[in-house]
Amino acid sequence: MSKPILEMRGISKSFAGVQALNKVSFRCQAGLVYGLVGENGAGKSTLMKILAGVYKADAGDIIYKGQPRLSASTGEVIASGISIIYQELALVPQMSVAENIFLGREPRTSLGLLDLGRLHARSDQLLSRLGVALDTRSLVSQLTIAQQQLVEIAKALSQAADLIVMDEPSAILAGSELDQLFDIIAALKAQGVTIIYISHRLEEVFRIADEVTVLKDGEVVDSRPIGQLDRHTLVRLMVGRSLDEIFPQTDHEQGDLALIADDIATDTILDGVSLRLHAGEILGIAGMVGSGRTELARALFGADPLTRGEVRLVGEAPHWKTPSQAIRAGVALVPEDRKSQGLFTALSVRINITIPILSRLSRLGIVRRAREERVVSDAQQRLSIVMTSPEQETQYLSGGNQQKVVLAKWLETAPAVIILDEPTRGVDVGAKFEIYKLMRQLNDRGIAIIMISSELPEIIGMSDRILVMNDGRVAGQLLREDADEERIIELATLGGAEAQSA
Amino acid sequence: MSALGGSMRRGAGGRALFLRRNGPLIMVYAFILLLVVIGATQSERFLSERNLANVARQSAFLGIVALGQMLVILTAGIDLSVGSLVKVSILVSAIVMNGESANVVPAILATLALGVLVGLVHGFLINELRIAPFIVTLASLVILKGIGLTISSSPVGKASREVMMFYVQKVGPLPVIALMFFVLVILTMLLLRYTVFGKHLVAVGGNVEVAHLSGVPVKRTRYGVYVICSLTAAVTGLLWLSRMGVGDPAIGDGIELQTITAVIIGGTSLFGGRASVLGTLGGVLLLGITANLLVMLGVSQFIQGLIQGVIIVAAVALYKQEGD
Ligand SMILES: Nc1ncnc2c1ncn2[C@@H]1O[C@H](COP(=O)(O)OP(=O)(O)OP(=O)(O)O)[C@@H](O)[C@H]1O
Ligand SMILES: [Mg+2]
Numbered sequence: 001m002s003k004p005i006l007e008m009r010g011i012s013k014s015f016a017g018v019q020a021l022n023k024v025s026f027r028c029q030a031g032l033v034y035g036l037v038g039e040n041g042a043g044k045s046t047l048m049k050i051l052a053g054v055y056k057a058d059a060g061d062i063i064y065k066g067q068p069r070l071s072a073s074t075g076e077v078i079a080s081g082i083s084i085i086y087q088e089l090a091l092v093p094q095m096s097v098a099e100n101i102f103l104g105r106e107p108r109t110s111l112g113l114l115d116l117g118r119l120h121a122r123s124d125q126l127l128s129r130l131g132v133a134l135d136t137r138s139l140v141s142q143l144t145i146a147q148q149q150l151v152e153i154a155k156a157l158s159q160a161a162d163l164i165v166m167d168e169p170s171a172i173l174a175g176s177e178l179d180q181l182f183d184i185i186a187a188l189k190a191q192g193v194t195i196i197y198i199s200h201r202l203e204e205v206f207r208i209a210d211e212v213t214v215l216k217d218g219e220v221v222d223s224r225p226i227g228q229l230d231r232h233t234l235v236r237l238m239v240g241r242s243l244d245e246i247f248p249q250t251d252h253e254q255g256d257l258a259l260i261a262d263d264i265a266t267d268t269i270l271d272g273v274s275l276r277l278h279a280g281e282i283l284g285i286a287g288m289v290g291s292g293r294t295e296l297a298r299a300l301f302g303a304d305p306l307t308r309g310e311v312r313l314v315g316e317a318p319h320w321k322t323p324s325q326a327i328r329a330g331v332a333l334v335p336e337d338r339k340s341q342g343l344f345t346a347l348s349v350r351i352n353i354t355i356p357i358l359s360r361l362s363r364l365g366i367v368r369r370a371r372e373e374r375v376v377s378d379a380q381q382r383l384s385i386v387m388t389s390p391e392q393e394t395q396y397l398s399g400g401n402q403q404k405v406v407l408a409k410w411l412e413t414a415p416a417v418i419i420l421d422e423p424t425r426g427v428d429v430g431a432k433f434e435i436y437k438l439m440r441q442l443n444d445r446g447i448a449i450i451m452i453s454s455e456l457p458e459i460i461g462m463s464d465r466i467l468v469m470n471d472g473r474v475a476g477q478l479l480r481e482d483a484d485e486e487r488i489i490e491l492a493t494l495g496g497a498e499a500q501s502a
Numbered sequence: 503m504s505a506l507g508g509s510m511r512r513g514a515g516g517r518a519l520f521l522r523r524n525g526p527l528i529m530v531y532a533f534i535l536l537l538v539v540i541g542a543t544q545s546e547r548f549l550s551e552r553n554l555a556n557v558a559r560q561s562a563f564l565g566i567v568a569l570g571q572m573l574v575i576l577t578a579g580i581d582l583s584v585g586s587l588v589k590v591s592i593l594v595s596a597i598v599m600n601g602e603s604a605n606v607v608p609a610i611l612a613t614l615a616l617g618v619l620v621g622l623v624h625g626f627l628i629n630e631l632r633i634a635p636f637i638v639t640l641a642s643l644v645i646l647k648g649i650g651l652t653i654s655s656s657p658v659g660k661a662s663r664e665v666m667m668f669y670v671q672k673v674g675p676l677p678v679i680a681l682m683f684f685v686l687v688i689l690t691m692l693l694l695r696y697t698v699f700g701k702h703l704v705a706v707g708g709n710v711e712v713a714h715l716s717g718v719p720v721k722r723t724r725y726g727v728y729v730i731c732s733l734t735a736a737v738t739g740l741l742w743l744s745r746m747g748v749g750d751p752a753i754g755d756g757i758e759l760q761t762i763t764a765v766i767i768g769g770t771s772l773f774g775g776r777a778s779v780l781g782t783l784g785g786v787l788l789l790g791i792t793a794n795l796l797v798m799l800g801v802s803q804f805i806q807g808l809i810q811g812v813i814i815v816a817a818v819a820l821y822k823q824e825g826d
Contacts, residue, residue, distance in 0.1 A: 074715055078716075
């Protein structure tokens with residue numbers, strides 16, 4: 001066997017008493033793709049952040065390119081040929097696309113000034129390699145998160161690294177962008193670049209990885225060549241038990257009409273969308289990134305003003321124009337970008353979950369702590385949230401557990417209609433199953449669910465009906481029985497009219 | 503096709519976007535114009551060369567520090583100590599100079615060194631001890647002020663003849679001091695647009711965590727910006743010496759608030775990550791012209807304060823409306 005490019009030996013790390021990693025060893029040969037999988041909170045991101053120089057390990061060695069590396073700053077690590085795409089988007093919103101791509105490594109002229117020409121030209125090149133048409137001068141704050149993710153990938157590529165870590169890069173990509181990403185990974189691999197790929201989508205791991213390492217509770221469970229694994233075994237290694245049924249079966253009946261949207265349009269991209277939602281059903285919304293799915297969710301929730309059309313609950317006049325009115329009417333939205341829209345990252349899990357229902361939990365304005373704690377511990381058990389205590393700040397939870405906190409918060413408001421925008425993004429297989437079960441339980445209570453998702457198996461497996469968006473309009477509707485991946489992709493890419501004539 | 507079609511059409515509205523982003527800035531300058539028109543019609547002296555030169559000089563005194571303040575605010579920091587530092591700077595330079603031409607260079611060097619030192623101390627406390635900039639510079643405001651009043655509570659030292667002449671020198675109709683400010687405005691614009699340091703200021707203010715992860719030398723950037731800001735205060739102390747001729751300990755009070763006001767009026771975000779040099783220039787001119795006009799029209803000091811407050815709220819409301 002050739003010498004490894006990276007060897008991490010006996011790495012341990014704890015945070016305020018939580019053992020995030022316990023004697024983890026991990027090695028990579030140059031030019032291979034390594035899958036790193038495990039449940040939420042297993043320690044995947046922490047291991048990579050130690051590699052990146054963000055955290056310092058409590059114990060253990062890192063040997064990179066044959067050299068032991070003790071501690072290094074993030075800048076030194078990047079300079080040594082390791083680049084990292086972080087799970088949480090790491091871009092400065094107020095800076096342009098190009099400035100972000102080269103942040104920390106700006107091209108300079110011979111005078112030491114910023115070389116704006118080269119900055120934009122090289123950014124353009126990188127983005128076109130990814131097959132993305134973006135103005136390198138536009139501010140990152142104006143991009144959708146999928147576009148931001150692509151900028152992140154371009155940033156990692158720009159570093160011409162020998163080792164690239166991708167921490168759930170696919171969580172917000174879909175369809176063609178995902179294919180684009182895999183093509184890039186294949187090309188990088190051919191150039192001898194090593195890739196560490198973290199994902200909860202096991203199909204992806206099987207598609208690209210040469211070897212898979214499974215982490216569980218901060219320890220390595222196993223490390224095997226992909227050839228010696230099947231999906232079933234991998235899930236068992238990760239979760240510690242078999243999960244036969246990913247999508248819970250249902251046998252409920254469609255309820256009464258609950259919510260009606262008629263020909264709604266907004267300033268953003270929505271251009272005349274109508275839909276009907278029944279109590280106790282799941283309406284799946286599929287479509288490419290940028291097709292208006294998130295915009296639809298925002299419009300239904302009153303977050304973007306309607307320029308045309310109306311949204312109402314059956315039997316009531318349309319009466320919400322803002323999110324807070326929508327919440328009072330019984331409509332909840334779990335947004336896709338939890339960091340900026342769903343969570344108070346600097347506040348505790350407890351506050352995050354109970355904030356919308358504090359008045360229900362208090363008497364005379366005084367919050368009754370015991371009731372509050374009961375709500376939180378119920379939520380923790382129901383969603384199996386991994387945390388040190390209810391007082392832990394949500395910024396220190398692993399990505400998947402943050403998502404569960406956001407869900408828990410909205411479930412507490414007991415809405416009649418709940419809109420889930422990418423509800424299982426970054427959530428591990430076990431927890432996904434929990435979330436699916438929970439959605440079905442909500443259905444049984446008569447709650448209507450709109451679920452936006454980029455994962456077609458999830459859309460097909462969970463939805464009673466599927467609405468496919470294309471360019472701000474409904475390209476088509478499918479019943480669960482008639483839906484398959486091809487049909488959805490066809491509608492999503494071609495739009496309704498073309499798909500029909502095709 | 504790519505799923506990104508939605509975003510590409512955003513490029514088409516380039517002009518509309520320009521207007522929307524710069525609308526408030528245009529309003530600030532329109533307001534300045536309005537003030538000038540009011541001044542010209544209400545008072546004969548307002549448009550006299552002498553008065554305009556005065557307004558230009560006064561704006562420069564405020565503006566130089568405002569530029570430093572803006573850079574600090576861009577990094578999501580703040581520097582409350584600039585006023586006190588101006589005070590100590592005028593005192594130190596006056597004492598070292600002591601009226602002698604031979605001492606001019608040592609006095610300037612000593613004052614600039616003082617500025618560098620104060621900036622480094624700020625940087626150290628903020629970077630290494632992780633104390634919030636507000637606290638660090640608030641302490642420094644109090645301490646420097648105390649030092650100033652300990653040095654002397656009555657005017658001390660003396661400027662040399664050349665230094666005093668510097669205040670009235672002109673290039674054509676333009677006072678040299680105003681010209682100096684103008685050059686600094688241009689340099690700051692270039693700094694933000696064409697230098698790596700400038701981009702790092704934005705990154706640190708925009709999201710310090712991201713900056714760190716990207717390998718931006720966050721600490722060095724902070725040291726740099728606090729040193730620059732303190733230097734602008736030290737330079738302004740020297741300019742005050744050239745105006746007053748002596749080390750007057752009454753100089754400097756309140757400059758921190760005025761500079762912050764000018765920066766905010768100019769549309770720079772107090773939360774960091776966004777700054778506008780032209781905006782700050784507008785803010786400085788707006789404050790300078792208002793003050794000049796109010797004095798000229800014989801409005802009382804208290805009402806002046808009131809009017810300044812209204813201007814701040816109006817400006818910030820404007821940016822909130824149109825800036826997002
Ligand atoms: N800065 C921190 N402070 C305290 N605890 C932390 C910190 N970072 C991570 N942890 C804890 O360490 C554990 C491992 O977290 P990590 O983010 O590495 O998980 P992960 O495997 O990446 O999960 P996910 O799939 O959800 O992203 C979790 O229990 C988390 O709460
Ligand atoms: Mg993670």
